[in-house]
Amino acid sequence: MESNLKSPPKLTRRNYSKIIRPIFGLLVFGSILWRLYEVLIAQQAYSAEIWVRLLISGLIIGGVYALIAIGYTLVYGILFMINFAHGEIMMIGTFAGYFLFEATKSINVAAEGSPPLSFSDAYPLISVILAFLVGMTVAATAGFFLEKIAYRPLRKAPRLVPLISAIGASFFLQNAAQLLFSPQVRDYTNPQAIARGSGWSLIINGSRVVITYTGALTFILSILLMIGLYVMVQKTKLGKAMRAVASDKNTAALMGIDVDAIISRTFIISGALAGAAGVMWGLHNGLVHFFVGFLPGIKAFTAAVLGGIGNIPGAMLGGMFLGLIESLGPTALGISYQLKDVIAFVIMIVILIFRPSGILGEVLSEEKV
Amino acid sequence: MNKEIIRSSSQKGLLFGIVMIFLVLINFHLMASTMISKLMGTNVLRGSLPEARFFIIFLVLYAIWVGWSAASREGKTIHKLFEGLFAGLIAGLTVALFGLLLFYMLETQTDIRKYLTALSFPSMRFFLLDMGELGILVHFGLFTLLGLLGSALAVGLRSQKVAHFKQGVKTAITNLRLRITNALPESVNKYGKYGIYLLLLVILFLLPTRWGSYYNFxxxxxxxxxxxxxxxxxxxxxxxxxxxxxxxxxxxxxxxxxxxxxxxxxxxxxxxxxxxxxxxxxxxxxxxxxxxxxxxxxxxxxxxxxxxxxxxxxxxxxxxxxxxxxxxxxxxxxxxxxxxxxxxxxxxxxxxxxxxxxxxxxxxxxxxxxxxxxxxxxxxxxxxxxxxxxxxxxxxxxxxxxxxxxxxxxxxxxxxxxxxxxxxxxxxxxMVSINVLSVVIVGGLNSIPGIILGSFALRGLPELLRELETYRLLVFGALLVFMMLVRPDGLWPASRPDLEEKGSPGLKEDIEPAEEGRSND
Known part of the structure; x- marks a missing residue:
């Protein structure tokens, strides 16, 4: 009797992960630190301007990832489903922007007798604003219809069912774009003023580092959109309703909130953000084709999970973090650039092992309680 | 006619019109016409267009479908007919507007194949049924009249008499089956299952040697x-x-x-x-x-x-x-x-x-x-x-x-x-992982016949539909969505009785147990 009381039943006797996790973590972090030491301190292989260059590209790509990741997180926060077709919504935005630029390029506004001058070169600011508006509108419309057709009837179904429906929608949109616009890879037509590669030059250690105009535009605009979204979710009535629906649909409905309308609007907002990200992607990377949304979609989803899915600041942080890891990681660890995705995924797995609900995951649960 | 009817049927018509335009933009109408012409025994040479009359057959079928699906299940007959007519009218209007645009582009020789690959001049002319501006009117008329016809068909085929007839046929078949089972000796019924297994085994043994390496693959x-x-x-x-x-x-x-x-x-x-x-x-x-x-x-x-x-x-x-x-x-x-x-x-x-x-x-x-x-x-x-x-x-x-x-x-x-x-x-x-996931969900979780059926549907059919090569994945995606909307439990859901009490709230809610975040709400 006595001994029984002293040694409680060994429930944790075979708790493998208790032993394995620290070992695994030590191994991964140890090897990362060792590589960092080797590359940064022992070899001093790269000079400052390379780091600045990588940092800049990481921030730019991180901004795009963050915008897409917010779309995943908004939808997940409300419906608990992975909107697998979100990358394709971004692709639609990219195409919309491309067609707008092509259209503005084809309009000649030169005065009689002078050499031809296209609208997009004459008024770059207006055409860029137009492209973003069109891209966001078209992508938001696509998001709206996607929800209405493929997800709304499945609101009450088991959780894997909407996921498969989303996968189907993703296939459909991808192949529809391929059939409509042909599988060829096209060059994005930037206005002359923000041609790819042009930008402000910084001189670091006597060598030139370019901050491209497209990159600066992407970064600043993504930050502005994120701030706008955050303010909207926190301050406006719609944002309040969205938060209410996310925390409890039934109670929200009892409070007079039209749950279906809020879900629709969530898809519209996330579609608009994805559309903006798509136009940025096109302007900055210069390519558009039917498959353009797939990889950013997967990466952004990773970023959303990394930050704690369902959590908006988490998605922003996760996106930026993922962009930086992707761009700095291979160089800092002295690994081939081919393996940038491996580094990103390994770090994501390690973070999730130690914080199973993402970096900022717990904020959400506390709010919900 | 009340507003609701007009609203719903015009929505249906618009939807069908847009789908038709989409089909044209991905050149599906050409392929469908080619297949119809093959079915009718007229071969189409590779690289040439089929005759316009086969496209008209495709249009007729499509327009009847518009009317059929626009006619609602309940209500007065005259309302149903009106719905079909109106949906056909709207669909026809949409398609005619698109045709007008194509006609304008043909007249001005605007080539936008760089952006929309399907819109070559021959294909545009084909869409206008090789009749120029007259084709637009034909489209409009076809959709409107056949929308009416489709709804009339719907009224006829969904009527009580037809339902009674169907029911009668069903009972007759069931009776026949019962009779046969009763007539056979006991032993056949008992061991019939094994007989079917044996037959399956023989088929599985013989088929690979018979049908050639492609099907084996x-x-x-x-x-x-x-x-x-x-x-x-x-x-x-x-x-x-x-x-x-x-x-x-x-x-x-x-x-x-x-x-x-x-x-x-x-x-x-x-x-x-x-x-x-x-x-x-x-x-x-x-x-x-x-x-x-x-x-x-x-x-x-x-x-x-x-x-x-x-x-x-x-x-x-x-x-x-x-x-x-x-x-x-x-x-x-x-x-x-x-x-x-x-x-x-x-x-x-x-x-x-x-x-x-x-x-x-x-x-x-x-x-x-x-x-x-x-x-x-x-x-x-x-x-x-x-x-x-x-x-x-x-x-x-x-x-x-x-x-x-x-x-x-x-x-x-x-x-x-x-x-x-x-x-x-x-x-x-x-994609492999996603395909396997789709196989399991489409077939039905925890159901072996379901998984086999799902594999056939998702891996076998697309391979066999090589004819439709270009549209394979598009159709696959649309089918996945459609399947989930119509049969969310899969093609062949598991028949295993749920171990949980019937009617308990958590029965089908979750695939996995409550998780972080969710458990808190």
């Missing part, structure tokens, strides 16, 4: 997907772990067999059978290595980690880092063919091998499902906490599920590599 792939689906179902359906990285385990089996049987990277020639065993073991080790650190994760977090694991394996296989070991992006070629009793394998032997592997997998699955282990898995899936409280070692059983599922994936991978005589990183992309 296609249905071999279906068989491999059945094995993969069983593996995934053990993780997902039985123990409730959301796994999207099964391609990595598949790759482990495939690469084990490939590397141990190919002259290029290592020159090892172990032979197929021992290396298949190695492949299975490697996949199990992979499952274990994946499972150990992530036992604490649940739900979608587990999904994304396994997805990441799959991608890591694929990228590593594809990189220059491991080229010396795994062959890099070019993969492993010239895999030595297995022999059985001294004779090398041909496609028939592979078909038998896959059938045997499938049968063994199905047998093992049923044994597992009904065993103590299977019940432990199901209880973990329903509620991990309760399972733990009843004395089930949750972590051990979850790991076991991953390892057993991995073994099936490894088996499929090994056979896959040997059969193709090649394997490379592109055979193990995320």
């Amino acid at each position: 296609v249905f071999g792939m279906v068989g491999l997907y059945v094995i993969l689906g069983i593996g995934l179902n053990i993780m997902l359906g039985l123990s409730g772990q959301f796994m999207i990285g099964i391609a990595a385990l598949f790759a482990m089996g495939a690469y084990s067999v490939a590397l141990l049987n190919s002259p290029i990277p290592h020159g090892l020639m172990w032979g197929f059978w021992p290396s298949l065993a190695v492949g299975v073991v490697m996949a199990v080790i992979g499952g274990l290595l994946l499972g150990l650190p992530i036992m604490r994760l649940r739900g979608d977090y587990l999904g994304i980690v396994t997805l990441g694991f799959g991608e890591i394996i694929r990228i590593l296989l594809n990189s220059d880092l491991l080229t010396d070991i795994t062959g890099g992006p070019r993969g492993v070629q010239n895999i030595q063919q297995p022999t059985f009793l001294g004779t090398p394998f041909n496609d028939v032997m592979y078909a038998y091998l896959i059938i045997v592997a499938m049968a063994v997998s199905i047998f093992l699955y049923y044994r597992l499902e009904n065993s103590r282990t299977g019940r432990a898995w199901l209880s973990i899936k329903e509620d991990a906490l309760v399972a733990q409280a009843t004395g089930i070692d949750v972590q051990k059983y979850k790991l076991l599920a991953l390892c057993v599922g991995a073994a099936f994936a490894g088996l499929a991978g090994g056979i896959f590599a040997a059969r193709n005589q090649f394997t490379g990183p592109n055979d193990h992309t995320l």
